[in-house]
Amino acid sequence: MPTVHVDLADRAYQVMVENGLLVRAGEAIAPLHSGKRAAVISDSNVDPHHGDTLIASLTAAGIESTRHIVPAGESSKCFTQLGKLCSELAAERHDRSSFIVALGGGVIGDLAGFVAASFFRGIPFVQIPTTIVAQVDSSVGGKTGINLPEGKNLVGAFHQPSLVLVDPDTLTTLPPREFHEGFAEAIKHAAIRDAAMIGELAALDPDNRQVPAELIARNIAIKARIVEEDELETLGTRALLNFGHTIGHGIEAAVPYGEMLHGEAISLGLRAALFLSKKLSDLPAAKAQEIEDLLKQYHLPVQLPDAITTETVLDRLARDKKFQSGQIRFVLLRDAGDAFLSKDVTIEHLREAIEYLRS
Numbered sequence: 001m002p003t004v005h006v007d008l009a010d011r012a013y014q015v016m017v018e019n020g021l022l023v024r025a026g027e028a029i030a031p032l033h034s035g036k037r038a039a040v041i042s043d044s045n046v047d048p049h050h051g052d053t054l055i056a057s058l059t060a061a062g063i064e065s066t067r068h069i070v071p072a073g074e075s076s077k078c079f080t081q082l083g084k085l086c087s088e089l090a091a092e093r094h095d096r097s098s099f100i101v102a103l104g105g106g107v108i109g110d111l112a113g114f115v116a117a118s119f120f121r122g123i124p125f126v127q128i129p130t131t132i133v134a135q136v137d138s139s140v141g142g143k144t145g146i147n148l149p150e151g152k153n154l155v156g157a158f159h160q161p162s163l164v165l166v167d168p169d170t171l172t173t174l175p176p177r178e179f180h181e182g183f184a185e186a187i188k189h190a191a192i193r194d195a196a197m198i199g200e201l202a203a204l205d206p207d208n209r210q211v212p213a214e215l216i217a218r219n220i221a222i223k224a225r226i227v228e229e230d231e232l233e234t235l236g237t238r239a240l241l242n243f244g245h246t247i248g249h250g251i252e253a254a255v256p257y258g259e260m261l262h263g264e265a266i267s268l269g270l271r272a273a274l275f276l277s278k279k280l281s282d283l284p285a286a287k288a289q290e291i292e293d294l295l296k297q298y299h300l301p302v303q304l305p306d307a308i309t310t311e312t313v314l315d316r317l318a319r320d321k322k323f324q325s326g327q328i329r330f331v332l333l334r335d336a337g338d339a340f341l342s343k344d345v346t347i348e349h350l351r352e353a354i355e356y357l358r359s
């Protein structure tokens, strides 16, 4: 069973990756938490598939739980759901010895994690990710938060989970679109840190739901090593995980939240970033093509819909956290597996890259 240790001093934790782990979640969680009351936060799609299994496992391990369900989808990463969940926890008389269990995709992980960071000024939380995005990326690293109409993830906190339990079997209930979108984050990891994984992803059948636990763990390890180096994104290393996210976030926020899934927007952002990496850095055209082909193989979008205007994308991305004192910090590739943070990308370059997505 692959386990990845995230080494962050007093905030260190394990990420366990194992088929069938959801049934044993209670056993894994109980020894880590002195409190025996949990608030399970999930969404209206995930709870009917996996909620009962989790609650039964917690109960069997002596953990009493309350159940909190938000509407499925990106639009739930908002102040309304944050406030509602905090009120529900207070009404259920959760206290500082309680902990949260987030059961769902990246939306639930980010939202429930922010509830955990805020309620009573912070209580522990466990991540049980159920999408590819969440299993290879969002459940690890401690970025929690919500969106604003003005842009993605503009309000939030760093709050590391106390444990992450990844059960690849939960991926079998994902609809095809939601299954494929997550591979954009795995392709991102390969592009920035693990060129060999490009070939390995290309060798897999993109429609096979039996995603190898080793592949998920390999992605988690890439992210964990970067987070260990630069937990709060102050040094620049962690910003490399934002490859494809400047334009990607701009596109995701240019339409009503949820209309374009995160991974789909990031696929477009990756293609734009590959274009700029060829133009402004040394990325060989053949490498860029190989990564772009991988996006297509995983049924990810590579063309910007006509209805999304370049000016709207530019407006949304200008509010991104990566803009500091008016300067853009943009992630480019020198080569596959070799990313760096550039200050040479201008608004004109961004405009050109967004237009390129129409070709």
Ligand SMILES: NC(=O)c1ccc[n+]([C@@H]2O[C@H](COP(=O)([O-])OP(=O)(O)OC[C@H]3O[C@@H](n4cnc5c(N)ncnc54)[C@H](O)[C@@H]3O)[C@@H](O)[C@H]2O)c1
Pocket (backbone or CB within 6 Å): 043, 044, 045, 046, 049, 072, 073, 074, 077, 104, 105, 106, 107, 108, 110, 130, 131, 132, 133, 134, 137, 138, 139, 140, 141, 142, 143, 144, 152, 153, 170, 171, 172, 173, 174, 175, 178, 181, 185, 261, 262, 263
């Ligand atoms: N914190 C981070 O480091 C980080 C990293 C990457 C992405 N994110 C965030 O994650 C979010 C996207 O996450 P996502 O793509 O997982 O979206 P999501 O959580 O909305 O899940 C996608 C859809 O799949 C459904 N679903 C989830 N698991 C299911 C399952 N096992 N069976 C059936 N249906 C299931 C959900 O209900 C939803 O409709 C974005 O808000 C993004 O900003 C955060």
Ligand SMILES: O=C(O)C(=O)C[C@@H](O)[C@H](O)[C@H](O)COP(=O)(O)O
Pocket (backbone or CB within 6 Å): 137, 141, 143, 152, 153, 185, 238, 239, 241, 242, 245, 321
């Ligand atoms: O964990 C990180 O760091 C990442 O950048 C991972 C991204 O995939 C993720 O989408 C993250 O939420 C982006 O963070 P943001 O700070 O740019 O909003």
Ligand SMILES: [Zn+2]
Pocket (backbone or CB within 6 Å): 137, 185, 245, 262, 266
């Ligand atoms: Zn992302």
